[in-house]
Amino acid sequence: MELAKKRPAIGQALSSLRVISANARNRSLYEAREKGERDQRAREHAAEVRGEARGEARGEARGEARGRNETLLTALQVLIDTGITEFEAKKKLGITPELLKQCNSNSIKQGGLL
Secondary structure: HHHHHHHHHHHHHHHHHHHHHHHHHHHHHHHHHHHHHHHHHHHHHHHHHOOOOHHHHHHHHHHHHHHHHHHHHHHHHHHHHHOOOHHHHHHHOEEEEHHHHHHHHHHHHHHOOO
């Protein structure tokens, strides 16, 4: 009780505990409210974890796509630099016009042009 006098918040908590403990109905209501709050926190945490996982998966997919595109465009440039025609280099690498357009589109978004 000494602590309850020094700290009003503890006194209020003790008072609430006495009221709650006074009868089974109050205790049951208190426990139900506490359970509801815990359940809500658990739902919020689960949603946050799912959101983070989705964001990480998207980021990884984008990073992998950028890496593939950069590697493909670098290989194309190396082949062209060695004297192979652009047409033959694209043929060797299996680069279709659609793929090249996608690579260039991603490259432009990253601030570079090829």
